[in-house]
Amino acid sequence: MIASLGDLPLRDDLRGLTPYGAPQAPLPVALNVNENTHAVPDEVASDILDDIAVALRGVNRYPDREFSTLREGFASYLGHGLEAEQIWAGNGSNEVLQHIMQAFGGPGRTVFGFGPTYSMYPLIAQGTGARWIAGEREPDYTITAEEAAAQVERADPDIVLLCSPNNPTGTPLGLDVVEAVYEAARGIVVVDEAYQEFAPRDAASALTLLDGRPRLAVSRTMSKAFAFAGARVGYLAADPAFIDALRLVRLPYHLSALTQAAAIAALRNSDIMLGMVDEIIEQRDRITATLEALGYQPHESWSNFVLFGGVADPHATFEALYERGILVRDVGIPGHLRVTAGTEAETTAFLDALASIGSAS
Incomplete structure (x- = not known):
């Protein structure tokens, strides 16, 4: 007989919880967990x-x-x-x-x-x-x-x-x-x-x-x-x-x-390893500027990602991007999604896909 979690003497404060885990899907452009999408040189x-x-x-x-x-x-x-x-x-x-x-x-x-x-x-x-x-x-x-x-x-x-x-x-x-x-x-x-x-x-x-x-x-x-x-x-x-x-x-x-x-x-090799940071910052700022042009409200970011508001239906937009091979993150903030700044090609794919959806509120 296979036991369930409820059959085990788990700590009371852990009962009913689910393990943490961001989506891992085999999509061409994964921009959901703030990874550095550049390969190690x-x-x-x-x-x-x-x-x-x-x-x-x-x-x-x-x-x-x-x-x-x-x-x-x-x-x-x-x-x-x-x-x-x-x-x-x-x-x-x-x-x-x-x-x-x-x-x-x-x-x-x-x-x-x-x-x-x-x-x-x-x-x-x-x-x-x-x-x-x-x-x-x-x-x-x-x-x-x-x-x-x-x-x-x-x-x-x-x-x-x-x-x-x-x-x-x-x-x-x-x-x-x-x-x-x-x-x-x-x-x-x-x-x-x-x-x-x-x-x-x-x-x-x-x-x-x-x-x-x-x-x-x-x-x-x-x-x-x-x-x-x-x-x-x-x-x-x-x-x-x-x-x-x-x-x-x-x-x-x-x-x-x-x-x-x-x-x-x-x-x-930190000098070489960090050489990609400037490119990531460039793509982050490009994402911010394009999101504004598309009618969204990106928040100021000093990181390798951009949180943007003005999304009429975050779940629907997430799914529409998913269908186009783009994985972003719904972090649970109403009217918002988050996207990692990837390579130039990945960033272009995301921005083109988002523009085709037209989901700004």
Whole structure:
């Protein structure tokens, strides 16, 4: 007899839930999960393969538990005088966030973020036994420092998650907001900069705020700008004591030797890997301009995607694009859809398909 989920002694707070999962469909143009749709350049792929081949010869042994060389690489890449002891990494930024919630959240504790924001935040919070509290943004999805601090003071959370630029809206977040939230919070403050490489070149990173703020962490990912989504590598920078806290909850040898080798090689080629960022930004801005011309209302984006409103029937538009081989994302915001900025050809295919639908309200 095959058991159902209801037959198992599942935690009460997990009953009735469904697993997270964005649509994965074999369509010619998939622009729904904010991937970097550019392939890793051939010369970089060859270099990565060489390093993986070397690592493979010692794969019978456990990897470096402290992933020391990789941490040095991340510190060098981030700059700002960071040292390896201030770096942590995991299998994607979601695992890094999970480590934070395991160490500083958990049963009886709360995690706060300004909605709408990254859909995995409440799921990771719940998965680790914490309670999610959703704050509010302005109608244009911005947040002022004064209002952010006031909301944090009222909620009094153990962890605050600030997505900058925000997903799914692309909205930038001023450093004044981060400073105000940190002063208002008694617990941990995490600035998730997964899309920071797509922000304007002169946009300051929250990395500049780390000194003297031991409860602050800034997380990044290699999934987006580095076209490394399939490699699953995320990382953060924080005070060394913060890193020590994460060691308490990580699984031993959690980053494989092959993952470490691939990431080290990619970082070594960061100039080439990031060469595609400018093209993605160009396509993002092209999407924004064309959406406006078609009668939609795109929101300001400092990321590799565009959230746009003015969609008369998001479900119908999603389906119409799907039928034309284009996969976008319905993020559940009324009258809106989200599209990733792909290659020039993918962007053209999306814009041409959307124009043929004429679904602007």
